Amino acid sequence: MSDRLAAQVLRRKSFRSFREDAPDAQLMEDLVDFLSGLTPPEPDIDWNFDTLPYLDMVKLCIKEPGVKAPMYLLLRAERKRFSLQNCGYLGEMAVLWLTERNVATCWQGSAGITRENDFPGSLPFVTAVALGYSDEPFRESASEFDRLPYDKLVFNRVDAYRPILELGRLAPTSYNRQPCVFVTDDRQRIHLFRKQKLFANPVTEFEQCVDCGAALAHLEVGARDAGYDPKIERLYPVPRFKKNLAYQASVVLA
Ligand SMILES: Cc1cc2nc3c(=O)[nH]c(=O)nc-3n(C[C@H](O)[C@H](O)[C@H](O)COP(=O)(O)O)c2cc1C
Structure with a gap:
């Protein structure tokens, strides 16, 4: 049994420059389906996510995101032991899935979203991943x-x-x-x-x-x-x- 995502590990890198064109709506819907179908290591911790375009992300953040990308994946989880680990697992699975589709990514741990500035009633923000297309190449080898x-x-x-x-x-x-x-x-x-x-x-x-x-x-x-x-x-x-x-x-x- 092979795993398609394993091959993406060697191609993935953190991209720091993105083109303005966003991945199309179908790809974003497929990403939502992919993420929704995952079970993180600690399955009983409540989690969810949003995909937001750049301008909406700017509105939520206390300062402009470190990299300017057309879309962001935001991961949220209730604060419990291992909820951060869950988000790391979910985010990286999404990163590998996107890499397979030639979508460039960069984790954005520095994205600051406070409870007061976040969508009302949402679970606490954990981390984000910037995504879009890039003119930089993917990696070719270890x-x-x-x-x-x-x-x-x-x-x-x-x-x-x-x-x-x-x-x-x-x-x-x-x-x-x-x-x-x-x-x-x-x-x-x-x-x-x-x-x-x-x-x-x-x-x-x-x-x-x-x-x-x-x-x-x-x-x-x-x-x-x-x-x-x-x-x-x-x-x-x-x-x-x-x-x-x-x-x-x-x-x-x-
Ligand atoms: C949880 C996490 C948070 C990160 N936060 C940022 C960030 O805020 N800004 C950034 O430019 N890169 C960020 N990175 C990317 C790392 O700097 C990068 O993964 C590391 O330097 C290794 O490079 P590579 O991803 O190209 O292999 C983050 C990575 C992880 C896993």
Whole structure:
């Protein structure tokens, strides 16, 4: 069983220049259908999303978005443990789906939307993704990525899982900080941990929980592409690896 989205991991990049023409209404409707059909890792947390054109996005934001794109995907979720991770997973699945359709994207973690300025009654805003067409090319190979080496992010390495783990390593992260650490075990499981600092900035931590969700999306499509039927689970007792690593979730391959 292959997964079409796995191939998009190597093509995806953060685009910072967009043309003015927006993706057509049918594509946006298909995106809505795709997202609506997804189940995030923590399925009982309420979430939803909006797709908004640039001018509507500007009205909601406290300052102009960092990149000017014709459309934005906004992800919202009730504030519960792992709701940020859910949004990272959902947003990155949307990013890969859009990449497959040659739509350029850029995560917009810096988009500031306060409760007071948001649509009345909506769930709390978590994060956004800018999208549209670009004259910049998509990536052509893994060598174009600026990432830490495999052996700095992946531990207890099982060679057979390397193609899956490589997709995890290539996941986008806020400011390219790469807080995700992947640890495999001999029971067909990949455990995801987040690097934790003692006096961490809460804004950075918020973004890094979103990063972990994006990494889970990459592991899931990678595992499916490798022929597994993966499940994202939160194991108890919690797997431990190193002191400064906070357990996030596990991808159980079989
Ligand atoms: C959760 C998250 C938030 C991000 N926020 C921003 C942002 O506000 N502005 C921006 O230009 N890029 C943002 N990025 C993109 C990262 O800077 C980018 O993924 C990283 O530098 C790696 O580059 P790549 O995506 O081209 O592989 C964000 C990425 C993630 C995953």
